[in-house]
Amino acid sequence: MLFSTAEIPTHHEQLKFLKHIQQILQSGTFTSTYKFALLISITRLAIEQGQDTGAALHLEYQDIAEKFIDLYWKQSLPFQFNQYEPFFLKQSTGQQAKIISEIQKAQQQFKTLAALRTDVLYWNRLKRTVATTVKQMPVVYLQNLNGQTVEFLYCLEDSKQSLKLLPKVMYCLRQFSEIVEELCQKRWIDFVRLNKHNLVVLDGLPDLDEFMFAPSRNQLGRVADYLIDLQQYQCFYCGKSLKNSKYAVDHFIPWSLYPADTGHNFVLADDKCNSQKSNYLASEQFLQKWQERNYLHDQSIVREISQFGFLTDIQRSHRVADWAYKQAIENE
Ligand SMILES: [Zn+2]
Structure with missing residues (x-):
């Protein structure tokens, strides 16, 4: 990894960055939960692969796909509560989101994510499929603010091979990861809860956030x-x-x-x-x-x-x- 000695963002730039994140999450043009997953994924990758400098950071789509699978794995399993039948959360307003369907297919063969990873062929194929969807969907639409594209995280034109976070973005994501995570998780839970496909079943259920994001305790x-x-x-x-x-x-x-x-x-x-x-x-x-x-x-x-x-x-x-x-x- 190469890092230039790019200057870190000023306080003003950092505030502007946060403002943009907030606007994205409030814009309300969400048809699936992919955008939340993308924001969380690039934040976690900025921590794992980045440094505290103002440099640009190139993220492989395969690595982003891995984070998506990690985030959605638990949420793709049946949600079991009181007397009802097990229920599969809908992660989009239309048909079930493609990435969820792909993960659910994998779950029929593999009990855990760790088991899936040991089947290198299957694992790589799944990552490629997920990467393609990520590239075609949330990466294209994430920076859309009420019909207008504001390229403050990455430049779409430059991000064909890998996602190139603009200078200073890695720094801000590392600084504000807790805020980004919390905001995204909260909006994500709201989206799932209020999605009309889920609402009838999930209305008022207290443990949805636990199911979606809490560490898995069973092992x-x-x-x-x-x-x-x-x-x-x-x-x-x-x-x-x-x-x-x-x-x-x-x-x-x-x-x-x-x-x-x-x-x-x-x-x-x-x-x-x-x-x-x-x-x-x-x-x-x-x-x-x-x-x-x-x-x-x-x-x-x-x-x-x-x-x-x-x-x-x-x-x-x-x-x-x-x-x-x-x-x-x-x-x-
Ligand atoms: Zn002790």
Whole structure:
């Protein structure tokens, strides 16, 4: 990756950027949830692949497609609640969105995203199909504000081979990722809830956001069983024995900062440390400890935790951590 030493955006430019994001999300010309997914995807990729400079960033459509699949995987599964039949969320105002149908086809063959990834042929084919749709649909329409195109994220003409984020965009996305994520998730949930295909069933249901965006908990018990051996029955933070105390799987980089599960991010902590840490970053001594653990046990973490359906990629996890700690220092 090449980064020029482009200047970072001024405060005024940063505000203008946020204003644009807000306008996009308010413009109301949404026929599917793709635009939300695209904004979230490029934000997460700016964190994983970018730096805190004002440089442009080229994103491969395959990588964006991967983020789409990750975001939609859980939402494509049947939504099960009280006495009703399982229900499939409609993600567009017309026919079911194509990407959802493709993912649902894959789900008939593969129980988890991790299992799907191991079938390289299928996985690559799915990514190509999704990439094509992303390129033809949300990439074309995202920057449309009430009928007018405002190219503030990327220039469509230059983005045929890969999506080229304009200078300063990567910087703003990394700075404001929490705002972008939260706004997009909120609008996305509203869109799904108010979509007339879903409304009858979902009206007033409280746990829709949980289903759509909360970390998936059903395999965390097995992650805990693995980590307890790896950590030799000790709390990751205070080192006390976990033998006679309650413990939980903790997101080392808090979910509120980076809402995607990655295998290397899990540590086991006793209830006291877990609730003390809450949504905060652990102090830097633990960052080092965590990185060392990941290097030392990389192979075992990849082998064991990917089995439970989680993405495992040490470099990606560590880049996210670098970003989070830099942000924390900057924001004191
Ligand atoms: Zn502890």
